[in-house]
Amino acid sequence: MKKIELLAPAGNLEKCKIAILYGADAVYIGGKNFSLRARASNFSYEDIKEACRFAHDHGAKIYVTMNIVPHHEDFVQLEPYLLFLEEAGVNAIICSSVYLIDLAKKITHRMEVHLSTQLSIANSEACNSFYNKGIERIVLARELSLDQISQIRKRTAVGLEVFIHGGMCSSLSGRCVLSNHMVNRDANRGGCAHSCRWNYRLKDEQDKEVLPGRMLNMGSKDLMALHAVPVLMDIGIDSLKIEGRMKSDYYLATVIKCYRELIDTYAAGKEINYQRLEEEIAKAENRETATGFLFHEVGIEEQVYGSDSHPTKEFVGMVLDYDEQTKLTRIEQRNYFKPGDKLEFFGPQLPNTQWIVDCIWDEERNILDAARHPKQKILLKLPFRVQPKDMIRLVLK
Ligand code: SF4
Structure with a gap:
């Protein structure tokens, strides 16, 4: 079976590093210009260079989105920006403008060009047409079934990328006013x-x-395609994409870790525990989910009708560092917890590990009655080893 790529989003440099540590093979990011998700924090030039350095050191890739529908004024500084991205080590750009595709192919040589789902490519003829123009990969329209994706795979040699998790659009992938x-x-x-x-x-x-x-x-439920992943791997899809550059670091860590485990388990020929993975994702998912168009035509079940959904576990902090000698662990607090609460730690190397809080200190070693200030640095003494960027959830009693 060919190795499939797990592609994750990141809205800033910190999230990019978390995505890679939690198992993403590649991360897509946005620069300050030319990118959808203008409100995602986005990356400065220095951030893009650092993201490439970090990714390549960990055997991962960086893709930069340039998928706005450009107006004339958007093309200012486009050429130097493309040259900068290639120099920085970006592995591919994701774009939808035909002019941008032509320009990137003309002036850059090492960077791949991937076509955004904004182009709604839903047939193999379109895939082959772009393949003949030198396009390396196409992000297929989200409105395709597994059967249709399989037919496309059989009829084109271009790389294919499919969305497996995250927000869906009620219109045809963003064609909406x-x-x-x-x-x-x-x-x-x-x-x-x-x-x-x-x-x-x-x-x-x-x-x-x-x-x-x-x-x-009028919104659609978010996509969650755990059961489609083995099918997509068998079909020979090149990349599985998670949506959500605006999502939190906790959400990314949770979702990426689950899909990493799923892909590796199936590739190893072992049995997949879907129920456990669904329960894990529910700990961070803040919207209702469905399987989109993959298994059948969308209907009432894929639509949100004013209902609401919340994660089943609250994110309370992230590990900053851990002292092997003293077992003191410095964490950055994100939500309220107190002594007596049960916490669940997890990380790239750490399976879910529960522990009841006995004492909380601030950095000056004053005992606190609770961790109540978001972003405050606090200390816990843990009986097990943790690493920076391990995440902490509150387990409700
Ligand atoms: S349908 Fe909704 S998510 Fe899609 S572009 Fe329109 S407002 Fe945005």
């Missing part, structure tokens, strides 16, 4: 306000509520 209309933020130039996920009241022509007291929502 709802956000522009509601808040003047362009979904195709990085500004989607997710207006489809807001709650609305339905009124008739007389301004009378049709469903009194009910709020309606």
Whole structure:
């Protein structure tokens, strides 16, 4: 079986490092310009260089998104930016503009060009057309079934990437002006306000509520395609993509670790415990999930109707460092916890490990009655070994 790539998103340098440590083979990031997700923190030039250094040191790759629908003014500084990305060691750009594709192919030589899902490529003829232009990979439209993906794989040699987890769009992958209309933020130039996920009241022509007291929502459930992963591996897909450059470091760590385990377990011919993986993802997932278009046509089950969903576990902190001698562990607090609470630690090398908090100190060694200040550095004394960037959840009693 050919090795499949697990591709994860990162909204900043810290998240990029976390994604790689938790098992991503490649990470896609956005620069300050030319990228959707304008509100994701995005990377400075120095951050991009550091992301490439870190990724390559860990055997991983960096892709940079340049997938806005560009207007004329967006092309300012485009050539030097492309040259900078190649020099920095970026492995590929992800784009959708035909002009940008041509320019990248003309002036860069080592960097691959991948086509964004914004192009909604859903057939092998389109794949072959772009393959003949020198495109190395195509991110297929999210609106395809596994059967359709399999047919495309059989009829094209271009690299294929498929979304397996994260937000879906109620329109055809971003071809939508709802956000522009509601808040003047362009979904195709990085500004989607997710207006489809807001709650609305339905009124008739007389301004009378049709469903009194009910709020309606047009958003689709997020994608979670655990069961599709072995099929996609058998089909011969090159890359499996997680969506979510705006997501937290805790969410990324949880989701990436689960898909890493799933891919490695299947590649090793071992049995997959889907229930355990679903329970793990639910600890960080903050939206309802479905399987999108992969197994059947979307219907009511894939739609959100004003319901709400929360992670089953709360993220309370991340390990900064651990002293082997004293067992003192410095953590950065993110949410409230106190002595007597049960915590669950996990990390790239650490299986889920539960522990009841006995004492909390601040950095001056004062005893605290609770960890109550987000981002405060606090100390715990742990009976097991942890590493920087291990995550900590609260286990409700
Ligand atoms: S508002 Fe909703 S449907 Fe429109 S682009 Fe954004 S996510 Fe897609």
